[in-house]
Amino acid sequence: MNVWLDAILILVIILGLFIVASTRLGTTIQIFAAQSLILGTVPFFMYAHELEFFIVFVSIAAIVLRGFLMPKYLFWAIRHVSVRNEVSPYIGIGATLLLSAASIVGSFLLASKLTFPIKICSDMVIPSSFSLIIMGFILIVGRTKAISQVIGYLVLENGIFLFAILLLKKMPLLVEMGILLDLFIATVVMGIVVNNITDDFNITDTNELTTLKD
Amino acid sequence: MNTFLHLIILVVFPPLLLGIIGKTKAFFAGKIGPPLLQTYYDLFKLMQKASVYSLTSNWIFKAAPMVCLSAIFAAGILMPIASFKAPVQFAGDLVFFVYLFALARFVTILAALDTGSSFEGMGASREATFGCLSEIAMFLDLTILALLAQKLSLSGIFLGGLASSWFLVGPVLILVVVSLFLLLLVENSRIPIDDPDTHLELTMIHEVMVLDHSGVDLAYIVYGKALKLFILGTLLISVIFTFRFHDHLMDTGFFIIEIMGLAVLIGIIESTMARLRMNKVPYLLLSAFIFSIIGFIVILLRGHS
Numbered sequence: 001m002n003v004w005l006d007a008i009l010i011l012v013i014i015l016g017l018f019i020v021a022s023t024r025l026g027t028t029i030q031i032f033a034a035q036s037l038i039l040g041t042v043p044f045f046m047y048a049h050e051l052e053f054f055i056v057f058v059s060i061a062a063i064v065l066r067g068f069l070m071p072k073y074l075f076w077a078i079r080h081v082s083v084r085n086e087v088s089p090y091i092g093i094g095a096t097l098l099l100s101a102a103s104i105v106g107s108f109l110l111a112s113k114l115t116f117p118i119k120i121c122s123d124m125v126i127p128s129s130f131s132l133i134i135m136g137f138i139l140i141v142g143r144t145k146a147i148s149q150v151i152g153y154l155v156l157e158n159g160i161f162l163f164a165i166l167l168l169k170k171m172p173l174l175v176e177m178g179i180l181l182d183l184f185i186a187t188v189v190m191g192i193v194v195n196n197i198t199d200d201f202n203i204t205d206t207n208e209l210t211t212l213k214d
Numbered sequence: 215m216n217t218f219l220h221l222i223i224l225v226v227f228p229p230l231l232l233g234i235i236g237k238t239k240a241f242f243a244g245k246i247g248p249p250l251l252q253t254y255y256d257l258f259k260l261m262q263k264a265s266v267y268s269l270t271s272n273w274i275f276k277a278a279p280m281v282c283l284s285a286i287f288a289a290g291i292l293m294p295i296a297s298f299k300a301p302v303q304f305a306g307d308l309v310f311f312v313y314l315f316a317l318a319r320f321v322t323i324l325a326a327l328d329t330g331s332s333f334e335g336m337g338a339s340r341e342a343t344f345g346c347l348s349e350i351a352m353f354l355d356l357t358i359l360a361l362l363a364q365k366l367s368l369s370g371i372f373l374g375g376l377a378s379s380w381f382l383v384g385p386v387l388i389l390v391v392v393s394l395f396l397l398l399l400v401e402n403s404r405i406p407i408d409d410p411d412t413h414l415e416l417t418m419i420h421e422v423m424v425l426d427h428s429g430v431d432l433a434y435i436v437y438g439k440a441l442k443l444f445i446l447g448t449l450l451i452s453v454i455f456t457f458r459f460h461d462h463l464m465d466t467g468f469f470i471i472e473i474m475g476l477a478v479l480i481g482i483i484e485s486t487m488a489r490l491r492m493n494k495v496p497y498l499l500l501s502a503f504i505f506s507i508i509g510f511i512v513i514l515l516r517g518h519s
Contacts, residue, residue: 003381003382003383003384003385006383006384006385006512007384007385007388009385010385010386010388010389010508010512013508014505014508017501017504021497021501093497094496094497094500097497097500097501097504098500100504101503101504101507101508104504104507104508104511105507105511108511108512108515109511112515123515123516124512127515
């Protein structure tokens with residue numbers, strides 16, 4: 001059992017909880033950056049004995065892309081749209097925290113029931129990735145601001161990335177890059193949408209968006 | 215003899231912690247501050263004074279400080295200090311330990327309600343709300359420790375039971391430590407939750423409940439507060455430092471350094487942080503609970519291997 005990997009995974013889950021619990025967008029983005037940085041180092045710990053070039057490449061790509069470029073881009077977006085806080089989320093902070101706790105418990109229970117064809121170096125990787133995915137969903141569903149939902153989507157992508165690291169040996173590099181690229185495009189599209197919303201209606205509250213009529 | 219030394223540390227040492235916190239805060243504020251032994255002087259002065267009782271209060275108000283202090287002291291007797299075994303120990307005493315604090319809280323709340331003052335009622339309601347949130351987290355933390363050590367008494371857990379756990383499940387113990395530290399701040403109404411120095415009734419929790427106590431009763435309450443800080447601090451540092459020299463003098467020396475360090479840490483937090491807004495406090499407690507539940511799930515999944 002790898003204590004360091006466990007510590008990192010627990011840290012990642014806790015940072016996920018911080019993202020879910022904070023209403024300030026700036027803080028959320030910073031915590032997301034920290035989470036992605038830490039996630040980017042997971043392959044080094046997981047494949048410490050069989051390090052290959054493409055593993056290093058994937059890690060560094062993940063770190064640079066999601067740890068530095070994406071937060072920078074999101075900061076630019078919130079400056080541009082001038083949104084600072086998530087004012088009135090659909091699901092309150094306390095309820096969100098409890099839901100996330102329930103999702104963490106649920107994913108640990110679920111993962112203990114599953115059997116996997118390949119050998120996994122730590123039995124905490126899969127539950128952590130499940131709980132990150134569910135926390136991302138909670139953010140997408142529970143928040144009103146478009147930027148919070150983008151961050152929710154990115155947290156979800158982090159969960160998927162964590163899951164994909166397990167298959168890094170089996171999966172070709174192309175698929176791996178596909179995930180990263182997919183993420184990049186998704187955020188760019190969302191960013192454009194967000195900006196257009198601001199330019200046309202001067203508001204980024206999706207709540208308002210659904211009640212628009214002509 | 216060991217029991218006697220345990221009791222001496224338990225009785226004599228706690229008020230010094232409040233003095234250390236006060237000195238640290240004074241250092242950060244650039245003041246000289248009250249002397250290190252100020253709490254002892256206060257207690258001595260208060261013991262010589264008579265108590266004043268309001269006409270609306272009855273025996274509950276008079277009994278509460280004594281019950282509160284004795285409950286906390288009983289909890290202290292269950293808690294091993296340094297390498298001294300607790301004078302009283304039995305299987306399952308960790309449940310008793312938590313409920314003794316609950317009893318102390320219960321009588322304090324009753325006494326606050328007994329005065330009939332609306333301010334004290336407000337404090338009592340807050341204390342009850344935060345208390346029921348912190349108790350779950352406390353139980354979960356102690357359950358994790360009991361599962362790790364495979365023992366059901368505090369002495370069993372802390373005198374050797376946890377020795378190898380840091381190497382096996384370090385991350386879980388970090389979660390427990392963070393959760394216990396948050397609980398320590400909440401239970402002792404320290405700064406991110408409650409300001410022990412403020413006398414603005416709208417924001418106080420613990421202080422507002424004891425406004426009407428005076429003289430000897432107040433001395434009991436101040437002493438009980440110091441004792442509670444000492445006992446929960448001991449719980450926290452027993453989880454952090456599981457190593458023992460098996461030499462009473464060395465162990466006690468290190469223990470005193472550690473708990474003084476903890477007091478300095480609390481002082482630093484109090485000087486550098488602002489008090490949280492009242493409606494944010496449940497989130498803090500909720501996160502303590504979530505930390506412990508993550509740890510609990512990991513331990514359940516892993517077993518205690």
